[in-house]
Amino acid sequence: MADDKKLTTRAEDFSAWYNELVLRAELADYSPVKGSMVIRPNGYGIWERMQRALDDMFKATGHQNAYFPLFIPESFLHKEAEHVEGFAPECAVVTHGGGKKLEEPLVVRPTSETIIYYMFAKWTQSYRDLPILINQWANVVRWEMRTRLFLRTLEFLWQEGHTAHVTHDEAEVETRKILAIYRRFAEEWMAMPVLTGLKTHSEKFAGALRTYSIEAMMQDNKALQAGTSHNLGQNFAKAFELQFQDESGQMAHAWNTSWGVSTRLVGGLVMTHGDDNGLRVPPRLAPIEIVIVPIWKNEEEKARLTAAALKVQDDLTAWTGRGATDRLRVHVDARDGMRSGAKYYEWELRGVPLRFELGPKDLEKQAVFAARRDTREKQSLAFDGLPATAAALLDRIQNDMFQAALARREANSVRGGISYAQFKELMEGAGAFVYAGWCGEASCEAKVKEETKATIRCLPDAEFCSSEAPTTCLCCGKPSQVEAVWARAY
RNA sequence: CGGGGCGUAGCUUAGCCCGGUAGAGCGCCUGCUUCGGGAGCAGGAGGUCGGAGGUUCAAAUCCUCUCGCCCCGACCA
Numbered sequence: 275m276a277d278d279k280k281l282t283t284r285a286e287d288f289s290a291w292y293n294e295l296v297l298r299a300e301l302a303d304y305s306p307v308k309g310s311m312v313i314r315p316n317g318y319g320i321w322e323r324m325q326r327a328l329d330d331m332f333k334a335t336g337h338q339n340a341y342f343p344l345f346i347p348e349s350f351l352h353k354e355a356e357h358v359e360g361f362a363p364e365c366a367v368v369t370h371g372g373g374k375k376l377e378e379p380l381v382v383r384p385t386s387e388t389i390i391y392y393m394f395a396k397w398t399q400s401y402r403d404l405p406i407l408i409n410q411w412a413n414v415v416r417w418e419m420r421t422r423l424f425l426r427t428l429e430f431l432w433q434e435g436h437t438a439h440v441t442h443d444e445a446e447v448e449t450r451k452i453l454a455i456y457r458r459f460a461e462e463w464m465a466m467p468v469l470t471g472l473k474t475h476s477e478k479f480a481g482a483l484r485t486y487s488i489e490a491m492m493q494d495n496k497a498l499q500a501g502t503s504h505n506l507g508q509n510f511a512k513a514f515e516l517q518f519q520d521e522s523g524q525m526a527h528a529w530n531t532s533w534g535v536s537t538r539l540v541g542g543l544v545m546t547h548g549d550d551n552g553l554r555v556p557p558r559l560a561p562i563e564i565v566i567v568p569i570w571k572n573e574e575e576k577a578r579l580t581a582a583a584l585k586v587q588d589d590l591t592a593w594t595g596r597g598a599t600d601r602l603r604v605h606v607d608a609r610d611g612m613r614s615g616a617k618y619y620e621w622e623l624r625g626v627p628l629r630f631e632l633g634p635k636d637l638e639k640q641a642v643f644a645a646r647r648d649t650r651e652k653q654s655l656a657f658d659g660l661p662a663t664a665a666a667l668l669d670r671i672q673n674d675m676f677q678a679a680l681a682r683r684e685a686n687s688v689r690g691g692i693s694y695a696q697f698k699e700l701m702e703g704a705g706a707f708v709y710a711g712w713c714g715e716a717s718c719e720a721k722v723k724e725e726t727k728a729t730i731r732c733l734p735d736a737e738f739c740s741s742e743a744p745t746t747c748l749c750c751g752k753p754s755q756v757e758a759v760w761a762r763a764y
Numbered sequence: 765c766g767g768g769g770c771g772u773a774g775c776u777u778a779g780c781c782c783g784g785u786a787g788a789g790c791g792c793c794u795g796c797u798u799c800g801g802g803a804g805c806a807g808g809a810g811g812u813c814g815g816a817g818g819u820u821c822a823a824a825u826c827c828u829c830u831c832g833c834c835c836c837g838a839c840c841a
Contacts, residue, residue, distance in 0.1 A: 279790095279802055289835080308833070364840070385841090418840060419765075426840070487841095499841065536841050569800055576799095615801035633800050643800080764841095 283550045288494040295544060296423045299553045299624050309421035309428040313537065316624055319561030320540055321431065325411065327463045328433060331455045337407040337435060342389050345380040350388035353513040357387065360480020364416040382415040387481065387510050387532055390436045395516040401440050404518060404528060409435040424541030425764050432536035438516060438528040445529035449505040452533040453486045456501035464539065465556040465676035466490050466546045467683050468500060469759060471732030476716055483507030489731045491683040492545035495705030497731045497763040500542050503533035546679055553625030554647050556675050557668040563603045564590065564664060565626045569614050569633035580608045583632050586642065593661030602664060622647060627671050628664065648675050689740045694748060701726040707761045711744030711754025718749035722760065730758045
């Protein structure tokens, strides 16, 4: 069956397409434990690129990495009422260790606020000890009922930032600063446009004062919450007696923030950029930016073209035009016994942004035959000046991918007068981001969710708001308090 | 937790209704010919038929129990 080689198309079944792509591009595989997965080298390589980019941004804004333990005393979860209510149902709890029942059960962290603010309290006496700006790269466990590769699994990898500040305003600035970093990362690295905005009370983090998020639109027009940044207020500081003496000698509770993005981003990348031929990885996140496929007919050519390919690779990787530490990431696929065509399909499935074919005719011309993964356009590129040409082309691909994703999102966004009936129809059909008014009542939010499965993804920041503010609530028709973006979400 | 589906070679599966030698495609190994978009031929390796029990001369097939996974819904990064 030749069809075995083709993916289910997005139009046929988006969900099946996603699963097949993740498995066949070898990003991840199911593990023997229900709901958990193995991240394979192809997927982990993308995550590593994400980690590096984000880590650099966190460091550049004064954050330091640390590591807090996996196990948290169960009693810690109970210290913040809203927090325990939010997380208790999805916690894995360890009751036995060393062959004995434990005095106090240990919770496998679903997130680390409790243990971290407990420790911060130990370390903080004076306002001079603040701010504390910490990040950790870790795994967390949330016992989800319904799981999906990368998007929702029992265990996932993430970073969680935790900070403590002297004032509310300082914490708020931090919260927004991180949100801006997430946005920049999504746009500039993932080539994934996002909205920024405030979560409603029902969607905010359990224990936070306010939650902000970045929201991206997937190719099925559903929203993906791709990152969150919380202003925790003094909720955890009070629960864990995280106090300090201020300049006037008064004791005060610190103001905290926490923020995170997870391996879910890999799923977001797939659903933003994947096509019916497989994955498309934006160059900046691609573990391999360029794959060179030498083409030969016989042993003599095999030796000659493979050598030429390796030479091209050397020239590319030796180039320091992007800086000494940011070399072009190039792979030569000289596998024997596999036809070049088969190799093309495989690298396209895996999403490598640029392919250089190098056969006798190309070598003759002192050029490679280059194929863009995103547009599938092909052109001959001369050896002469190839590193700079390739780097420029990769930049263009990165940019074009962002522009294409942005255009797709805008084409599927609806602003201005939409009736609730039209909205329902839209949500049951193609889906969209709908910018519409909200009266501010949780009951309307709940009703819409009940009837359409759509939720308020965020109350968008000013720059994403419509030029003409909506005047009535999408649901009840009463005067609108605020503009909201409504959509079904992952 | 409700609904649906599926467990047979590494993967996709046929066979099950109607019990009787476990088959195919892909992949893998060897060799030859190939090689500019998913190669061809020849040979070969690979199986506790998810597990346990039962019926039977005989079970992948029938019965009972059980385990697991996937998909769709309620909760969530």
